Amino acid sequence: MRKKSNFADFYESISQKKIIISPKKQRNISLSEISLTGSISSIKNNDSVQFESSLERDFIYLIEFDKKVYRYLEQPFKLFYYQYNTQKYYIPDFYVEFWNGLKQIVEIKYNDDLIANKSVYQKKFNIAEEFCKKNDIEFQILTEKEIRSPKLFNAKFLLSYQNPKYGFNNNDTQIILNVLKQYEQLTVQQLLDISVKSDDKKAEMLYIIWYMVSNYLVYFDNDMKLSMETKLWLPKL
Template sequence: MRKLQQNKINSLYSQKKIRMSLKKQRNISMNQFSLTGQIKSLKRNELVDFESSLERDYIHILEFDENVRYYYEQPLKIEFDDRYYVPDFYVEYWSGEKEVIEVKYNIDLIENASKYVAKFKAADEFCNTNGLTFRILTENDIRNEYLYNVKFLNAVQIMRNGIESEYFNEFELLERNLKKLKRTTINNLLDICTSCELKRAELIQYLWLMVIHKKIKVDLNKKLNMEVEIWI
């Protein structure tokens, strides 16, 4: 599957000055100036590398977004003027839209603007030629209440991955009562479902799974807590 996907991407972008591969174009190594590491990807069923905490946070968003078909870190090398530029991510959506993403802190963009201008210009030209969108994301785009919620829900999904079918009765209980209430808070729904504290603690885990799988709706741009409004 990985080899087939690589062949597909290589066939799409065949310009002489472009190299695109699912093999990372720049090695990510540990250093004292930035946070590097790996995240387990459920989308890709493998470890994904990051070289800053901001990249790590963006990976959390990609993992949660059901519109993302797949993504790869640093698969693209753009050569220009005897130099080259390796963007941080390639993202493809189920809609067919494709993006090349650079993740940078605002202060970095300001202090090193002259260093990046030619690289970003080359990336923008390449994307315009090949039907892609080039975007630069900063902490203003990534770090917000939505990210807080996504990181929490991703952790729940990893812990509970693959066992949802065992708890049909609990899901049905939550869904049935929420349909009656139409819109309510998490606390109120749990109060309606049970008066047992142990059962309540179990149900909240299943409720988060239903949020993850879009069986229960909530505004993820507001920080999740027991008083947020939920609905079917």
């Protein structure tokens, strides 16, 4: 079993003093009658991850599928600031670490909400940007325009194939690899038709193809929505 992510090293490294240091999420998300809330089981974190909107949920799908992401944490910490002589705090939506060392604080907002509440969010975002500059972290604000793209459809579809509930014949995966080596690039439908002739076997072989795509054993253009006409190829060694 994968070891549960420990964010203590992150909290020990940050330099901002006006911050609550804790390797736990700063706010538990409860059920809401006005927005979609819930949790998703995270393979990367070996834990459940909470969300408080469908847009946050969709962002989680994206980073769960993104092989460049090492780990992430929702509601990571509190940043304190003063407004009208009153101390307030701001909790960013996500902290994300990548395998290449990049670190991000990500705020998830609907575009209409950003526009309508610009004055409310601006102070919080300024505080977040200042904190990120001091700690070598990138600050990002993502809306449905960036999140709800073909990549989201692909992530949600392929995540269901990453960890199959039953085993399959390794010879079948080798057949797919050999066919792609021979033809270099094929559509999903072409790969399926060449790899297996029996109609009874095609459903099983298609499952294996999606498994291989979901685990980056076979590549495709993730900027395009997956279909049977999607072109597949092997990663370059």
